Amino acid sequence: MTIKELDQAFIAGTYGRQDVAFISGKGAELYDEAGKRYIDLGGGIAVNAFGIADDVWADAVKAQVDKLQHVSNYYYTQPQSELAKVLCERTGMKKVFFSNSGAEANECAIKAARKYASDKYGPVARPNIITLWNSFHGRTLTTLSATGQESFHKDFGPFTPGFVHVAANDIDDMKLALEADDVAAVMMELIQGEGGVNVLDPEYVREVAALCEKQDVLLLIDEVQTGNGRTGELYCYMHYGIKPDIVSTAKGLAGGLPMGATLFGEKTMFTLTAGSHGSTFGGNPVCAAGARSVISRLTDELMQEVQEKGAYIKETLGASKGVVSVSGVGLMLGIETVRPAKDILLGCLDRGVIVLTAKNKIRLLPPLNIPTQLLKEAIAILKEEIEQ
Numbered sequence: 001m002t003i004k005e006l007d008q009a010f011i012a013g014t015y016g017r018q019d020v021a022f023i024s025g026k027g028a029e030l031y032d033e034a035g036k037r038y039i040d041l042g043g044g045i046a047v048n049a050f051g052i053a054d055d056v057w058a059d060a061v062k063a064q065v066d067k068l069q070h071v072s073n074y075y076y077t078q079p080q081s082e083l084a085k086v087l088c089e090r091t092g093m094k095k096v097f098f099s100n101s102g103a104e105a106n107e108c109a110i111k112a113a114r115k116y117a118s119d120k121y122g123p124v125a126r127p128n129i130i131t132l133w134n135s136f137h138g139r140t141l142t143t144l145s146a147t148g149q150e151s152f153h154k155d156f157g158p159f160t161p162g163f164v165h166v167a168a169n170d171i172d173d174m175k176l177a178l179e180a181d182d183v184a185a186v187m188m189e190l191i192q193g194e195g196g197v198n199v200l201d202p203e204y205v206r207e208v209a210a211l212c213e214k215q216d217v218l219l220l221i222d223e224v225q226t227g228n229g230r231t232g233e234l235y236c237y238m239h240y241g242i243k244p245d246i247v248s249t250a251k252g253l254a255g256g257l258p259m260g261a262t263l264f265g266e267k268t269m270f271t272l273t274a275g276s277h278g279s280t281f282g283g284n285p286v287c288a289a290g291a292r293s294v295i296s297r298l299t300d301e302l303m304q305e306v307q308e309k310g311a312y313i314k315e316t317l318g319a320s321k322g323v324v325s326v327s328g329v330g331l332m333l334g335i336e337t338v339r340p341a342k343d344i345l346l347g348c349l350d351r352g353v354i355v356l357t358a359k360n361k362i363r364l365l366p367p368l369n370i371p372t373q374l375l376k377e378a379i380a381i382l383k384e385e386i387e388q
């Protein structure tokens with residue numbers, strides 16, 4: 001049987017896969033079964049920060065595999081401790097909890113917010129968490145509850161209660177929800193990724209942050225997709241000049257290995273205590289070694305490059321016939337097109353360029369270090385497909 005036949009026979013049909021099986025790659029290039037080359041503008045959905053089989057990352061991971069792959073969280077391990085230190089030093093956050101995915105990083109943030117409110121105001125006074133319509137926070141039942149998209153909410157009820165959704169960029173809606181005085185936290189993505197690469201208005205975000213501060217409502221920023229250099233800052237909140245109480249991240253953190261992290265600020269650094277939360281695989285030494293390598297390479301110089309490449313894409317496509325709008329920051333971009341995004345995706349795939357979609361838009365999340373030459377080649381093809 002072919003790879004595709006095996007998959008269709010034995011894998012639960014949760015994914016609408018494209019008709020291609022990838023075998024290998026290097027950097028921003030991938031190869032399929034027939035040896036056809038593709039330029040990767042999807043980055044495995046913002047996961048492969050330095051592309052496929054990057055040498056520096058692979059060496060860091062291989063060295064750790066040969067030394068110690070796992071011992072459980074009953075013990076201290078070097079990659080996990082060192083990674084936590086670097087994350088705290090570079091963000092000003094105080095403590096880190098490691099998990100294996102974005103949904104788990106958000107679960108941890110939600111649990112911590114609930115416990116903070118319970119510790120301080122009693123177990124019933126502040127049960128609610130406000131999130132935004134059109135958000136995406138994960139696929140577990142609780143993070144689905146948090147997710148403000150009705151399409152995800154059918155068939156799986158009952159859901160975890162205590163989530164209130166408000167309209168993004170609508171400060172009056174947020175004020176109204178906060179007036180209820182029963183709110184533990186506000187949780188949001190600063191750029192809604194799955195929701196269509198919608199950038200939150202800086203003024204709105206700063207106003208929400210101020211309201212939260214005033215009412216001792218925690219501000220949880222979901223940086224699962226926007227984090228780890230994606231937008232040309234280490235974390236996207238740094239563009240906004242705010243100080244979140246909790247930051248969750250995952251996707252690009254370990255450069256292609258499963259890892260989530262929940263970062264706690266001063267208010268929440270002691271909220272989770274021994275036995276109150278845990279994860280068997282969380283902070284796994286191999287994943288942590290991959291992440292330590294990734295974070296150490298997210299330099300100011302690379303962040304500058306990410307911003308420049310993002311600006312190049314925006315300029316090139318912004319002026320194209322058939323483009324309605326280009327949104328996003330750094331190398332997290334959404335392109336609204338006249339031609340249906342799904343057709344453009346298929347046209348690009350056929351011509352050896354991988355792009356993603358989000359809602360009705362083309363979404364680009366290439367490796368942060370994609371060579372300029374490859375980027376130009378791929379964008380030229382994308383432009384032709386958009387203009388068709």
Ligand SMILES: *Cc1c(COP(=O)(O)O)cnc(C)c1O
Nearest residue numbers: 101102103136137138193224225
């Ligand atoms: C992808 C994503 C998640 C879920 O991450 P998983 O690793 O798939 O659990 C949560 N929040 C945001 C903003 C995401 O983009």
